[in-house]
Amino acid sequence: MTTVIMRTTARIVVPIVLIVAISLLIEGHNLPGGGFIAGVLTSTAFVIVYIAFGLDFLERGVLGRDVDPGKTPSRDRVVVAYRRLFTVGLAIAVGSGLVPLALDHPFLSQSYIVLEGVPLYHHLEIASALAFDLGVYCVVIGGLLTIISVVGAE
Amino acid sequence: MVLQTLSPGAESTLVIAPMLIVLVAAVGTLLLGTRPRARAGVSLAGGAAYLVAVAAIDWYVVLAPDAPGAATYQVGGLPAPFGITLVADGLSAFMLTMVAVIGVASLIFSIRVLPELDRRSYYFPLFHFLALGVTGAFLTGDLFNLFVWFEVMLMASYIFVAYYGGPQHTRAAFWYVALNLLASAVFLLGVGGIYATTGTLNMADLARRLAAPAAYGIDPGPVVGLLGLLLSVFAIKAGLVPFQFWIPTAYRAAPPPITALLAGATKKVGIYAIIRLSFTVFADAQISVNLAIPAVGTILAGDSPLAFIGAVLFVMGTASILVGGLGAVGRDSLEGVLAYSSIGQVGFIAVPVAIAATTTVPDIRHIAIVAALVYALNHALAKGMLFLAVGAVRTATGTSRLADLGGLASRSPLLAGAFFIGSLALVGIPPLSGFFGKFLVFDAAAQAGSMSVLVLLLAGSLLTIAYATRAWNRSFWGQRTPAVEDAVADPVQVAVLLALAVTIVAVGIGFEPIYRFADAAATAALDTDGYVDAVDPNQTVSGVDGGNVDAGAGAGGGGGETGMGTEPETEPGTGTINTSDGGELP
Numbered sequence: 001m002t003t004v005i006m007r008t009t010a011r012i013v014v015p016i017v018l019i020v021a022i023s024l025l026i027e028g029h030n031l032p033g034g035g036f037i038a039g040v041l042t043s044t045a046f047v048i049v050y051i052a053f054g055l056d057f058l059e060r061g062v063l064g065r066d067v068d069p070g071k072t073p074s075r076d077r078v079v080v081a082y083r084r085l086f087t088v089g090l091a092i093a094v095g096s097g098l099v100p101l102a103l104d105h106p107f108l109s110q111s112y113i114v115l116e117g118v119p120l121y122h123h124l125e126i127a128s129a130l131a132f133d134l135g136v137y138c139v140v141i142g143g144l145l146t147i148i149s150v151v152g153a154e
Numbered sequence: 155m156v157l158q159t160l161s162p163g164a165e166s167t168l169v170i171a172p173m174l175i176v177l178v179a180a181v182g183t184l185l186l187g188t189r190p191r192a193r194a195g196v197s198l199a200g201g202a203a204y205l206v207a208v209a210a211i212d213w214y215v216v217l218a219p220d221a222p223g224a225a226t227y228q229v230g231g232l233p234a235p236f237g238i239t240l241v242a243d244g245l246s247a248f249m250l251t252m253v254a255v256i257g258v259a260s261l262i263f264s265i266r267v268l269p270e271l272d273r274r275s276y277y278f279p280l281f282h283f284l285a286l287g288v289t290g291a292f293l294t295g296d297l298f299n300l301f302v303w304f305e306v307m308l309m310a311s312y313i314f315v316a317y318y319g320g321p322q323h324t325r326a327a328f329w330y331v332a333l334n335l336l337a338s339a340v341f342l343l344g345v346g347g348i349y350a351t352t353g354t355l356n357m358a359d360l361a362r363r364l365a366a367p368a369a370y371g372i373d374p375g376p377v378v379g380l381l382g383l384l385l386s387v388f389a390i391k392a393g394l395v396p397f398q399f400w401i402p403t404a405y406r407a408a409p410p411p412i413t414a415l416l417a418g419a420t421k422k423v424g425i426y427a428i429i430r431l432s433f434t435v436f437a438d439a440q441i442s443v444n445l446a447i448p449a450v451g452t453i454l455a456g457d458s459p460l461a462f463i464g465a466v467l468f469v470m471g472t473a474s475i476l477v478g479g480l481g482a483v484g485r486d487s488l489e490g491v492l493a494y495s496s497i498g499q500v501g502f503i504a505v506p507v508a509i510a511a512t513t514t515v516p517d518i519r520h521i522a523i524v525a526a527l528v529y530a531l532n533h534a535l536a537k538g539m540l541f542l543a544v545g546a547v548r549t550a551t552g553t554s555r556l557a558d559l560g561g562l563a564s565r566s567p568l569l570a571g572a573f574f575i576g577s578l579a580l581v582g583i584p585p586l587s588g589f590f591g592k593f594l595v596f597d598a599a600a601q602a603g604s605m606s607v608l609v610l611l612l613a614g615s616l617l618t619i620a621y622a623t624r625a626w627n628r629s630f631w632g633q634r635t636p637a638v639e640d641a642v643a644d645p646v647q648v649a650v651l652l653a654l655a656v657t658i659v660a661v662g663i664g665f666e667p668i669y670r671f672a673d674a675a676a677t678a679a680l681d682t683d684g685y686v687d688a689v690d691p692n693q694t695v696s697g698v699d700g701g702n703v704d705a706g707a708g709a710g711g712g713g714g715e716t717g718m719g720t721e722p723e724t725e726p727g728t729g730t731i732n733t734s735d736g737g738e739l740p
Binding site for chain 2: 087090091094098101105106107108109110
């Protein structure tokens with residue numbers, strides 16, 4: 001078990017890291033940021049949790065499941081979920097590239113739409129690049145966390 | 155809704171079709187998770203679709219009577235040179251066809267070799283990612299994008315080399331990864347240097363700028379050295395001496411169908427990149443090369459980077475022939491013999507490329523490129539088939555050590571027959587595909603008038619005969635060993651091998667259309683203007699408005715003339731954005 005300082009810091013830092021990551025993801029298509037860096041940052045938040053509370057904390061503490069400590073990590077439900085996230089992310093990214101083909105535009109063409117008069121926001125810009133970014137985001141989180149939890153357990 | 159994109163024509167969409175097919179197949183097999191039958195089905199469907207798409211490119215873009223010769227695709231609708239351009243011309247199509255044939259064969263083969271291994275791992279998705287990397291490398295018209303596709307290809311191949319996870323596989327993978335990471339760093343360095351020197355990475359734009367450096371205000375001198383860096387990276391991929399050392403261990407470690415693909419397809423990516431960059435992109439560069447060592451005097455001199463490339467490739471190619479040939483004679487396993495043999499055979503491909511680079515006669519250059527391409531095709535078919543045959547031998551007997559094998563010919567005549575045809579094709583016996591490959595290489599060397607090259611090629615051919623005979627004698631003739639006695643060859647594997655053997659014979663007997671295809675590929679490789687024109691038709695004639703360019707019909711330059719004089723002449727060499735200048739090329 002790690003120190004109280006580490007655990008207290010983790011409690012404060014992890015939410016901030018996650019919010020920054022999501023903001024990087026959302027504005028990534030026309031500002032610095034994007035799916036990759038947001039994914040790396042989100043993985044970092046998970047890594048802080050892993051370091052502060054141990055590898056089983058996510059399943060036992062957060063999801064309230066029983067964990068069999070002898071099990072190989074690649075069979076863990078969390079790791080299976082990471083791998084599924086990777087696959088789904090890849091499907092989203094490829095799918096978002098294929099949509100413009102169906103609309104008779106080149107592969108990976110992007111566009112955006114501006115909504116006026118939205119409550120709270122007033123002026124909201126929705127870019128199609130966000131779908132691709134979301135796919136990349138999922139791929140990065142799924143891939144990195146699979147590696148970290150499997151290698152970390154060894 | 156704002157969509158400022160060019161809508162591509164039918165030919166244009168064809169260009170990206172093979173890539174999309176393998177990409178979708180890769181994701182599809184991933185999504186199917188742990189259902190091996192469904193995975194295999196999706197993989198096969200993807201392979202078949204890939205074959206059809208490549209055949210369509212071959213016909214509609216290159217071989218049909220009214221074919222444009224090249225088609226382009228601007229990914230994301232961003233026009234060249236700013237976006238990523240995919241270009242399918244004769245050379246790309248020729249290479250893709252090679253990959254499609256050997257890829258589908260090894261895919262069918264894989265299904266019979268690996269059911270138990272694939273259940274818990276990612277064989278098929280990785281297979282498709284490997285194919286994706288190779289396909290992308292052949293199609294891209296952008297130097298940085300080429301780097302990316304190399305990486306895609308390498309990532310998948312790293313895992314395949316370490317696939318079985320034993321000590322020797324891990325060792326092989328460690329070397330392979332370390333070497334290729336170094337190569338990637340060098341590649342990136344070269345690409346960065348070229349961008350810093352010329353201000354562009356689009357291959358067509360690069361060719362245009364290097365042909366008229368003064369007009370763009372660039373000093374192209376460093377390009378020769380940077381090209382040398384890239385050449386060493388491509389030589390590592392192709393496995394030319396002195397970068398051959400990773401090949402035997404990596405080829406022994408990977409699963410047999412993947413080894414067939416590594417030898418048949420990814421090796422050719424190195425060769426393709428050398429040919430594409432040297433002849434299509436850098437051939438017209440006006441740079442005087444003058445390499446002199448004070449004590450020795452001038453080593454080489456010329457007014458094009460090709461003089462440099464030719465000399466270096468020549469040394470590498472001949473050394474590969476000798477090292478590969480001599481190494482193969484002494485190996486104690488079938489994979490070892492074939493791995494060293496493929497070092498030697500790549501030498502046979504590199505030597506005509508070197509001849510093409512050193513000669514200044516256009517006809518000899520053309521015939522030498524044709525020779526290299528035909529030889530590459532033969533090597534892909536024959537060596538791919540032989541590696542698959544080794545896989546079949548291993549499935550049947552559980553070993554591939556020459557000492558444990560013997561008498562396989564009487565136990566499984568069909569398997570032996572396929573191996574025999576593959577060996578003969580490697581040696582170059584008429585009427586098999588290998589004969590024409592060797593014949594054209596000798597022809598190119600003879601026309602270039604180089605006796606020493608002919609002697610070296612002849613020595614290499616004799617070595618080929620020696621090791622092919624030895625491998626055949628030890629494993630297929632003689633007394634049956636215990637391992638062979640109860641060997642049962644898998645019928646599907648043998649069927650795949652026979653289909654490839656028939657292909658090799660068919661290529662040899664019906665060589666005329668193959669020659670026509672290789673001829674078109676060599677023409678495309680040497681036709682810088684055609685390439686530039688296909689990528690960016692509005693660049694060759696001044697004054698065409700960029701917004702009107704139809705990316706789909708962008709080949710052959712037919713549409714270019716219409717814009718002549720509709721806009722005041724822009725001054726060449728003013729801006730860094732080169733849509734503002736044009737007319738540099740004849």
